[in-house]
Amino acid sequence: MATPPATQSTTPDPDPAPAATLAPAASTSAAQTLPEPLWRESKVRNGDSLSLLLNRWGVSSRTVYQLEKSSGGRQLRKLIPGETIRALLDAEGELQQLVYAKSRLHSEHFVRNNGSFSHRTVVREADVLPTLRSGVIEDSLFLSGQRAQLPDRIIMELANIFGWDIDFIFDIREGDSFALIYEEKYLDGELLGSGNILAAKFVNRGKVYRAVRFEDQHGDAAYYSAEGISMRKAFLRAPLDVFRISSGFNLKRKHPIHKMIKAHRGVDYAAPTGTPVFAAGDGKVIESGFSSANGNYVFIKHGQTYITKYLHLHKRSVKTGDSVKQRQVIGSVGATGYATGPHLHYEFLVNGVHRNPRTVPLPQATPVPVEDQLAFERFATPLLQQLEPSAASSLEIASSELPESNRQ
Incomplete structure (x- = not known):
């Protein structure tokens, strides 16, 4: 397992020096009557503007105007909550420097210079x-991932990578296992967050699934199996992330409202009202409307062979004729029409015939481009070897050894 760097980054700290090192030495009498130059700092909150923040510190509207009209000042006109503004005020309360920190890694610096402000980006x-x-599955993937000290975002991404092949609600079993290599980002020895999953393995009921993130010559990144086959199928196995199956595909089901045997030609995914519903694949919306039985519904046609249907939506986010991409939000879970509670009724049709969405074979997406296959093999082989039990005690590959196009 990689450890954080022992020494700080060689990149110099872009933040201005403390006020005491920037201010000229003051006489004893002046120091007794005038305040020392000081830095003020504030996190941007909802409704904040640059003028509102600086006016709180006594900075004049004229100075704010000069800042916004300076080179780079246009970015100061729309601050985003969570960003940071730092201002250096001199002994008279005049603004001398301003640092607009968009993140720990990106900041805009403004310095007073002969009545105006110069600007630089750091x-x-x-x-x-x-x-x-x-880790080993003891209950759910999420809880088992947390025990393995995986960030929540990485756990969700792991599920997304293998989600076309594994139903993480019903398919996983106690004793299944996973291993993955992912990026951790550090600044001056402090963990900032996580990056991409570089490679992953999941063992489900004895069957091994492997995936590697690879970026082709055109800069397009995707996850592929060890054989170079795309992990991404043409369709999602389930069109929403948070759910439980309340009613499966059953041609002899007793209808909960009508109390009679009526074929249930889809799968019901129970989820809270408002849960986003995704398009299962690229396609065109052929119907988006409302009926007393279906409530709000969306039907999508995928080429000449497939149609997917989404019923009982709370809201629809697309209209008839729209083109949609896989995982595009098309609506949200609701309980409209003949529904006993909030859920999504999802149907999958192949050549006009209803098929079980949970078991129907899903067509593959594109494999690694032919011209990139040798580069893929050279990149994937050492990563996948690290996921095997014999290599689990140490991680020998370093980020500097990765191809430049696969480090971003």
């Missing part, structure tokens, strides 16, 4: 270290 680079984690 972008720092985090140290990106590959990190190995592994």
Whole structure:
């Protein structure tokens, strides 16, 4: 497992020096009557503007106007909550420097210079270290991932990578296992967050699934199996992330409202009202409307062979004729029409015939381009070897050894 760097980054700290080192020495009498130059800092909150923040500190509207009209000042006109504004005020309360920190890695610096403000952008680079984690399923993937010290975002991404092949609600079993290499980002020895999953393995009921993130010559990144087959199928196995199956595909089901045997030609995914519903694949919306039985519904046609249907939506986000991409939000879970509670009724049709969405074979997406296959093999082989039990005690690959196009 990778560890954070022992020494701070070689990139110099872009933040201005403390006020005491910037201010000229003052006489004893002046120091007794005038305040020392000081830095003020504030996190941007909803409704904040630059003028509102600086006016709180006694900075004049004229100075704010000069800042916004300076080179780079246009970015100061729309601050985003969570960003940071730092201002250096001199002994008379005049603004001398302003730092607009968009993130720990990106900041805009403004310095007073002969009555106006000069500007420079400072972008720092985090140290990106590959990190190995592994675990065994004891209950859910999420809880088991947390025990393996995986960030929540990485757990969700792991599920997304293998989600076309594994139903993480019904398919996983106690004793299944996973291993993955993902990026951790550090700045001056402090963990900032996680990056991409570089490679992953999941063992489900004895069957091994492997995936590697690879970026082709055109800069397009995707996850592929060890054989170079795309992990991404043409369709999602389930069109929403948070759910439980309340009613499966059953041609002899007793209808809960009508109390009679009526074929249930889809799968019901129970989820809270408002849960986003995704398009299962690229396609065109052929119907988006409302009926007393279906409530709000969306039907999508995918080429000449497939149609997917989404019923009982709370809201629809697309209209008839729209083109949609896979995982595009098309609506949200609701309980409109003949529904006993909030859920999505999802149907999958092949050549006009209803098929079980949970078991129907899903067509593959494109494999690694032919011209990139040798580069893929050279990149994937050492990563996948690190996921094997014999290599689990250490992670020998370093980020500097990765091809440049696959480090971002």
